Structure formats: structure tokens, C-alpha cells
Amino acid sequence: MPKIVDHNERKIKIAEATWNVIVREGLENASVRNIAAEANLSVGSLRHYFPSQSDLFLFSMELVSERVRKRITSKKYDGPPLQTFQEALCEVLPIDEDRKIEMEVWLVFSAKTLVDRKLEELSKNVFLQMRTEIIERIIYTLESLQLLKENVDKHVEVIRLHALIDGLATHHILHPNTVTNKEMINTLTYHLHSICR
Amino acid sequence: MPKIVDHNERKIKIAEATWNVIVREGLENASVRNIAAEANLSVGSLRHYFPSQSDLFLFSMELVSERVRKRITSKKYDGPPLQTFQEALCEVLPIDEDRKIEMEVWLVFSAKTLVDRKLEELSKNVFLQMRTEIIERIIYTLESLQLLKENVDKHVEVIRLHALIDGLATHHILHPNTVTNKEMINTLTYHLHSICR
């Protein structure tokens, strides 16, 4: 009966418009009006898809994690395990323009996490998922393949690798000229080799 | 002739009030009015010390870096070099409530850095100072003392240590229950030992 508009697809378009506004003008200017204009919509239309601004922000932050997750899971991993793990971890790093935008948006929302309950919960879930499904899996798979050096503390190695990944990504986002793309990837490679035989 | 008020001391009080508002209610609620109320001042009085909001924000962010810098330089370092370096780096980590607040504020401003020229410049300067005066100094001093393992790439070790420190700090701020205080410090100790003989 009604005009058919793919509801979810439209929400994604609006969320991407939100990303653009945030990257270009900052979260402080990510008003409903500015985002609607960026998406070529009226305020009323936007509100039809997102009843409130916090709904819009939550969805926009969720979309970032979904995009990253899809990128990791949809990739084909054949080849030596160490290279496989390196490639998987590279999907989390801001190695191209799209990933950079997502990472910037994620950083901005992460800061907001400190005073926003809903965003905090999302952030926590994504963090734990990354920790258990990527970082821990890599360390413990390396061990079961007997590629890991002896005398390493696996628990600490998990924490170290996780912190290193996010530290590198953050540094490259905030200081791209000082921590270059190449240095970011080289350091990751270096680190993975340093914990293996 | 006039009422004597230590200008700089008052500005520091206001900046600390700004920290409080940011930590408690977020940057979006760090309005001139709210900050003035937190500092028990009228808006007019606050404006007498900070002509604009961006001046206030810049000063408030600068104060964070000053506090951290002072803490590092005023500390007495006697003892074995490895322990000394560890202690120095711990001053950058959010190991107590004061440092946690400062780190939270720094994180919030860092996100704003992406769309604020002045904050970006400050962030860049502080980053480079940290890089050259702390991180590089540690790695290269370790080498000159022949404490460093052979076959390490010093350039990469600098990038790695720097990213690890900030990654650990950020993780503890954002996920204190998952990355605990102890794990943060243990991981740093572990890392320093891993690059030494």
C-alpha cells in the first residue's frame, strides 16, 4: 500500500551522512538539521527513521563496528598462518580512506562513551568481541601451532597486542604525518614476528 | 590599585572546573554557562579571563599536558635504569584518579583535534615532545647502556613502545574493568623486559 522504501537501507544512508558531518565538522555540529541537509532530507523525514538524535548516534556507531566486522569475516584467508593473522589485523587498521573515516568516527564516539550509557555498552561489547574473537584467537592459535616463542605470557601477550593495534591506529589517525601508514603496518609485522620463533 | 587576583591561578581554577564539567557531563555540555557555574563565577567574570570559549578549551587542554610534563620532570630518578624508565612511563599512565581525569579530558580533546586547528597543533607538539624526549630517549639510552637486545630495530621499537603506552592508557580509560590498573602496568613491565637482554 505505501511507498516502498527499504527502511534499513535508508537508515544506513543517513548514518553515512552522519559520518560525513562528524568527520567534516565535528560531533558538535552533527545536529539533526545538518545531518538531514547532508542526506538531502527534511528534518521531519529524518525523524521518521530516527525518533531521536541518540538513536541516530547509536546506529551510526553500530554501523562502524558492523562494517569492520564484515570486512574481517568476509575475507578469504589462505596462506601461511602468520600472514593470515597479519591480514586480519590489518582490516582493523585505518589503511585506506574508508577505514580512516570509520576509525575517526569511532574515535569521536568513543570519547562520547565516557558520558553516554548506551554508547558505552556498545563500545564495551565491540571491545570484548575484538578481544575474544580476534586477538585471543590469534595468540592461542599461534600457540597451538607451536609458532609462539616459549616463555611468553599468553595473557599479557593478548593485552599487549590489543593495545598495540589500537595505539597504532589512534596514532595514525591523529598524527598521520608522524606515524605513517607504512610505519603502522611495519610495526605490526615486526611485533608479530617478535613473539614467534 | 585594583583588587588583586592572581590572574594565572584563577585561569587554572577555571580550567579545572572545565575538566570537571567535561568528565561529568561531556564536552557537549561544557558551555560557558555551565563552566562558570562549576567555578562559582558569573559568565561575565569568566569571559574576563577567557575572551572566547576556544581560548578556554585550548588552555584547558594545555594544562593537561603541563601537569603530566611537570610530574615527569619533577620526579627523582635514582635506581636501576630499567626501573627508572618504567617509573617515568608510569607517570603517563592513568594509574590514579587525578591522572584518570586528565587522561579522560585529553582523550575528549584529542577527538576534537580532528576538526579544530589550534587543538590539533597543541596535540601535535605534545605528541612530538613525548616521542622525542621520553620514548626515543628511553630506547636510545637503553642501547647506549647495552641493555637492549641485539637485532632490534630501534626506529620500530620507538613506534611500538609509544603506541603501546597510549593504547594501554586508552583501553584502561575506556574499559577499566577489562583492562585493569595492574594489567596495564604489568604489560608495560613485560614489554620493557622483552626488549632487553
Next chain:
DNA sequence: CCCTTTTTAATACGACTGTACTAAAAATAT
């Protein structure tokens, strides 16, 4: 005491905020 200067206070302005509400437009099923 008065004078000078700093500091404080209060008010006002235009612009922007999130949200609410109402009605027109669009599009499909009958």
C-alpha cells in the same frame, strides 16, 4: 578620603538546538 584600574555581575541579542505536531504527497492494493 578620592582616584584608578581590575574584577564582577547582569542583561540582551541573534542564532541554533532537539523535538513535536500537522498536513500534504506518494505509492500500492483493492
Next chain:
DNA sequence: ATATTTTTAGTACAGTCGTATTAAAAAGGG
């Protein structure tokens, strides 16, 4: 064609924003 329902558009409201302006209050030097 008509009815039904989604989608869009426009307007309005109360509140907050940063900033400007103006004048009163406070306080040490003469």
C-alpha cells in the same frame, strides 16, 4: 478510481548556545 498507509515536508516551541555590552563593585595607591 478509491482507499490505505508510508513517507515527506514545513512550521512552531521552548530552551540553550557564544558573545557583546554596560554598569556596578572591589581594592590598593595617592
